[in-house]
Amino acid sequence: MKLAIQNNKERDITIVGCGFAAVALGISLKKAGLNNFTILERSNEIGGVWRENTYPGAACDVPSRLYSFSFEQDYPWSLRYAPQKEIFEYLKHCIDKYSLTRHIRLGMEVTKATYEDDAATWSVATKSGEEITTDIFISAVGLFNNPSIPDIPSQDTFKGSQFHSARWDHSVELDGKTIASIGSGASAIQYVPELAKISKQLNVFQRTPQHIFAKGDRANAQQDQSTTLWQKLSHRRERLQLFTRFEKNSRRRSSEELTQKSAEAFEKYIHSLVDDAEMLKKVLPDYPPGCKRGLRSDDWYPALLKTNVNLIDAPIDTITETGIRTKDGEHHDVDAIIYGTGFTPTAFLTPMQITGANGQDLNHTWRDGAEAYLGISVSGFPNFFMMYGPNTNLSGSIIYMLENQARYITKCVKTLERTNARAMHVKADVQKRFNDEIMEQLSKTVLVHENCRSYFQAENGRITTNWPGLMLDYRRRTHRVRKQDYIYI
Numbered sequence: 001m002k003l004a005i006q007n008n009k010e011r012d013i014t015i016v017g018c019g020f021a022a023v024a025l026g027i028s029l030k031k032a033g034l035n036n037f038t039i040l041e042r043s044n045e046i047g048g049v050w051r052e053n054t055y056p057g058a059a060c061d062v063p064s065r066l067y068s069f070s071f072e073q074d075y076p077w078s079l080r081y082a083p084q085k086e087i088f089e090y091l092k093h094c095i096d097k098y099s100l101t102r103h104i105r106l107g108m109e110v111t112k113a114t115y116e117d118d119a120a121t122w123s124v125a126t127k128s129g130e131e132i133t134t135d136i137f138i139s140a141v142g143l144f145n146n147p148s149i150p151d152i153p154s155q156d157t158f159k160g161s162q163f164h165s166a167r168w169d170h171s172v173e174l175d176g177k178t179i180a181s182i183g184s185g186a187s188a189i190q191y192v193p194e195l196a197k198i199s200k201q202l203n204v205f206q207r208t209p210q211h212i213f214a215k216g217d218r219a220n221a222q223q224d225q226s227t228t229l230w231q232k233l234s235h236r237r238e239r240l241q242l243f244t245r246f247e248k249n250s251r252r253r254s255s256e257e258l259t260q261k262s263a264e265a266f267e268k269y270i271h272s273l274v275d276d277a278e279m280l281k282k283v284l285p286d287y288p289p290g291c292k293r294g295l296r297s298d299d300w301y302p303a304l305l306k307t308n309v310n311l312i313d314a315p316i317d318t319i320t321e322t323g324i325r326t327k328d329g330e331h332h333d334v335d336a337i338i339y340g341t342g343f344t345p346t347a348f349l350t351p352m353q354i355t356g357a358n359g360q361d362l363n364h365t366w367r368d369g370a371e372a373y374l375g376i377s378v379s380g381f382p383n384f385f386m387m388y389g390p391n392t393n394l395s396g397s398i399i400y401m402l403e404n405q406a407r408y409i410t411k412c413v414k415t416l417e418r419t420n421a422r423a424m425h426v427k428a429d430v431q432k433r434f435n436d437e438i439m440e441q442l443s444k445t446v447l448v449h450e451n452c453r454s455y456f457q458a459e460n461g462r463i464t465t466n467w468p469g470l471m472l473d474y475r476r477r478t479h480r481v482r483k484q485d486y487i488y489i
Contacts, residue, residue, distance in 0.1 A: 010036035014134040019048020021140035021387035028406035042109035055168040056194035058084035066242040066397040112353035120422035140387040143345035153318040162337035177335040188340030193299035211289040215296035246396030253445040262289040291452035346458045356381035369462040371435045373426040382423035393465040408478040421488035430485045441468035
């Protein structure tokens with residue numbers, strides 16, 4: 001059946017996803033006087049990754065003062081690094097304060113979106129069978145919405161419980177059990193220390209060691225949670241300091257000297273914690289810091305040194321009815337298997353099927369790796385925009401990047417109004433020139449190190465996720481819409 005979103009003279013805007021990206025965009029649109037938008041969320045609750053990731057110890061690895069909107073900084077965070085529940089509540093707070101609730105439709109999973117050439121509109125289909133006609137279609141689904149579970153032989157034969165960390169099964173009793181954790185990335189370094197406290201035995205299966213620096217988390221003092229004028233000024237000073245620090249860290253990836261200094265700092269740090277030679281062999285990476293996602297934890301290495309924790313770096317051969325067999329022939333009996341194996345960030349927008357002008361399939365267009373102008377617009381896909389699109393991920397606060405993207409998309413909508421055009425899409429040569437430039441910049445960073453394989457890269461090795469430069473550079477590029485960069489219909 002056909003579902004009309006709103007019927008007035010304003011352009012219809014449909015946004016998919018309801019995490020930080022959609023909230024940023026919704027607020028930006030409302031501030032610009034654009035109220036004819038609907039946010040479609042597949043779940044029955046808002047929140048995105050901060051709704052879904054409820055594993056023990058789940059928290060942000062960017063300080064709270066920076067992992068928040070610039071226009072909504074004075075939130076009473078309890079910790080320097082906010083836990084999952086507080087971030088989830090923060091999102092709800094922003095939705096309520098900026099009156100977004102009426103724009104949100106829950107339980108609406110988008111399966112495909114098709115551009116109608118003659119009408120210059122988008123036809124958006126949902127899993128429930130509803131069809132929405134809209135003028136502007138915007139993806140705000142992010143990179144970390146599809147869990148990645150490795151294909152291991154005989155997985156289905158295991159008689160115990162097994163689940164991905166992003167789909168934590170809280171009904172499974174883990175106290176006093178023997179547990180296998182597969183993976184040692186951003187999620188695992190948070191839940192492993194918590195499981196180490198309650199498990200009889202915890203086997204951590206590690207494919208590749210990570211550079212994990214001290215986090216330095218702490219509780220915020222009561223006065224830090226107040227909103228007096230003095231504290232507001234203090235919050236902004238702290239935010240500026242954090243922003244500057246992350247900008248400096250971004251420079252490390254393109255500087256051999258700074259990368260070497262970071263490597264030396266890590267070696268000093270790890271030797272201060274670990275003096276066992278065999279353990280050191282397991283936890284010391286053979287690639288430079290920065291080529292994978294930067295990780296921080298105060299608890300990871302101490303957890304690995306506990307007597308009930310076993311770090312296993314032998315490759316997994318198969319899963320059996322009772323546990324995991326590694327390729328060295330050893331069998332590890334376990335009661336439960338937890339996959340801390342991350343997501344599929346290079347598979348942008350999947351499983352949605354998006355078809356642009358003249359029947360162009362986006363998956364086919366991106367067969368050699370996803371690309372977009374500013375990570376926002378794709379040539380041949382009129383009135384289609386993305387939040388957190390290709391090459392917009394970074395080591396600092398993604399919230400800052402999302403604010404810039406939201407502002408830019410809002411300006412695109414305003415440009416359509418001023419030009420009285422039905423649709424707009426970026427010129428192919430503009431998109432190519434932009435992507436050639438950032439690929440050249442990325443080729444000079446540590447991200448392409450020969451020993452480094454990360455989720456930043458597509459299967460062909462192309463880096464399709466990360467922004468190569470500073471956050472301020474991205475802000476400059478998205479400060480205004482260059483009319484000459486687009487084709488108008």
